[in-house]
Amino acid sequence: MSVPKLKTLALAVGLLLSGAAGAAESINLYNWSDYIAPDLLKKFEKDTGIKVNLDVYDSNESLLAKLKAGATGYDIVVPSDYMIKIMIDEKLLTKFDAPKMANFKNVMAPLDKPAFDPQRGYSAPYMWGVTGFSYDSARVPGGKLEESWKSFFEPPAALKGQVVALNDVNDMFVAASLYLGINQCTEDAKQGQKVLDLLTKQKPLLAMYNSDGTIERMQAKEVMVHHQWNGAAYRTKEKLKTAVFVIPKEGIPFWNDNFAIPVGAKNPEGAKKFINWMMAPENIAEASNFTGYNSAIKGADKFMTAALREDPGVNPSDEMRKRFRPNQICSAKAMELRNKIWTRLKR
Ligand code: N2P
Numbered sequence: 001m002s003v004p005k006l007k008t009l010a011l012a013v014g015l016l017l018s019g020a021a022g023a024a025e026s027i028n029l030y031n032w033s034d035y036i037a038p039d040l041l042k043k044f045e046k047d048t049g050i051k052v053n054l055d056v057y058d059s060n061e062s063l064l065a066k067l068k069a070g071a072t073g074y075d076i077v078v079p080s081d082y083m084i085k086i087m088i089d090e091k092l093l094t095k096f097d098a099p100k101m102a103n104f105k106n107v108m109a110p111l112d113k114p115a116f117d118p119q120r121g122y123s124a125p126y127m128w129g130v131t132g133f134s135y136d137s138a139r140v141p142g143g144k145l146e147e148s149w150k151s152f153f154e155p156p157a158a159l160k161g162q163v164v165a166l167n168d169v170n171d172m173f174v175a176a177s178l179y180l181g182i183n184q185c186t187e188d189a190k191q192g193q194k195v196l197d198l199l200t201k202q203k204p205l206l207a208m209y210n211s212d213g214t215i216e217r218m219q220a221k222e223v224m225v226h227h228q229w230n231g232a233a234y235r236t237k238e239k240l241k242t243a244v245f246v247i248p249k250e251g252i253p254f255w256n257d258n259f260a261i262p263v264g265a266k267n268p269e270g271a272k273k274f275i276n277w278m279m280a281p282e283n284i285a286e287a288s289n290f291t292g293y294n295s296a297i298k299g300a301d302k303f304m305t306a307a308l309r310e311d312p313g314v315n316p317s318d319e320m321r322k323r324f325r326p327n328q329i330c331s332a333k334a335m336e337l338r339n340k341i342w343t344r345l346k347r
Contacts, residue, residue: 025049025050025051027051027076027274028073028267029076029078030066030071031056031076032058034232036291037289039290040287043283043286044274047277050270052274060079060083060170063077063078063079064087064092067092072266075262075270076259077259078257079257081255081327082327084258084260085116085329088117093261093262093263097120098120098121098275099112101272102276103279104279106281106299107120107296107297107298111128112296123260124279125258125259125296126257126284126287127231127295128256128257128293129231129255129256130229130316131228131230132245132248133225133245134236134237136244137244139221140159140224141158147249149179149248150179151246152227153199155205159205159225160205163205163224164225165208166227167211169338169339171253173338175227175252175253176195178248179198181250184330187333192337192338192340207222219236228245229293230292230293231291233292234311237311247313247316251324252324252325253327254325254327259278261275279297280297284297284300289303289305
């Protein structure tokens with residue numbers, strides 16, 4: 001048979017298979033915006049016959065609010081570390097025992113036994129990263145900003161209206177506490193007030209608080225400085241060669257995002273297949289190649305683009321890793337203080 005005919009045949013068989021299976025099964029994935037490649041979801045569908053419907057959110061807190069309001073349509077959600085713990089405590093997650101999955105053996109320490117879910121009963125790792133800030137070296141005064149949170153929280157007057165903060169209580173509170181030398185889990189109202197004072201002083205200098213569209217905003221030169229997750233910063237640098245990502249000397253919030261199955265999921269078995277599939281090195285690497293973040297899966301680096309693997313913001317040197325400050329699991333009292341400060345700031 002000729003090659004074009006073979007191709008047509010393969011296509012016809014493929015369509016038949018995916019058509020038949022696709023109609024039978026689907027899962028609803030509720031993920032951060034711009035955080036998974038549409039092609040990868042297609043590949044999963046081709047491999048398993050399960051179609052993935054994607055809906056997106058912009059913060060852990062919006063996800064939590066949605067689940068608490070009783071949203072039951074989702075089979076998989078992607079909370080960060082500290083939010084996994086909150087959701088376990090609020091009984092919003094289904095236990096699925098990730099270590100029993102075939103591909104869990106690929107998970108690297110320490111993310112195989114993280115403090116927020118030591119048995120990995122309720123979660124499996126997706127991407128990890130850090131939250132720093134980017135600036136356009138072609139346009140900031142002097143072409144350089146100090147490697148300090150000072151550049152972001154107390155920028156020079158010339159940067160008024162040229163700085164964007166993530167609309168993210170955890171990333172903002174932790175960064176501010178690192179800059180001020182305050183324990184991120186503080187329960188002390190006086191310390192909380194210091195954070196609020198810093199953020200209140202910064203507020204009129206900001207163009208906005210927004211976690212979505214950070215890459216496009218930098219690329220379009222709408223602003224010069226952007227509080228940013230390192231994967232987004234990597235993708236920004238691809239589009240704006242003069243962008244620089246900063247890992248501040250006072251320390252940088254280190255986070256990891258995880259797959260979880262909410263209580264009330266309609267297709268938990270399909271969700272488990274997806275989670276296991278995503279822990280295969282070649283699949284998670286495709287996720288990394290799209291999102292710009294690293295994963296905790298052994299052997300994934302082989303399938304990552306060399307540029308991503310070697311990027312100092314995505315795969316920082318040991319020296320830079322000393323600046324990583326993992327998100328901690330704080331007391332309910334500390335979280336209340338944090339949320340109160342955020343509400344006051346935003347009103
Ligand atoms: C998606 C980035 C999510 C990472 N745009 C934040 N933990």
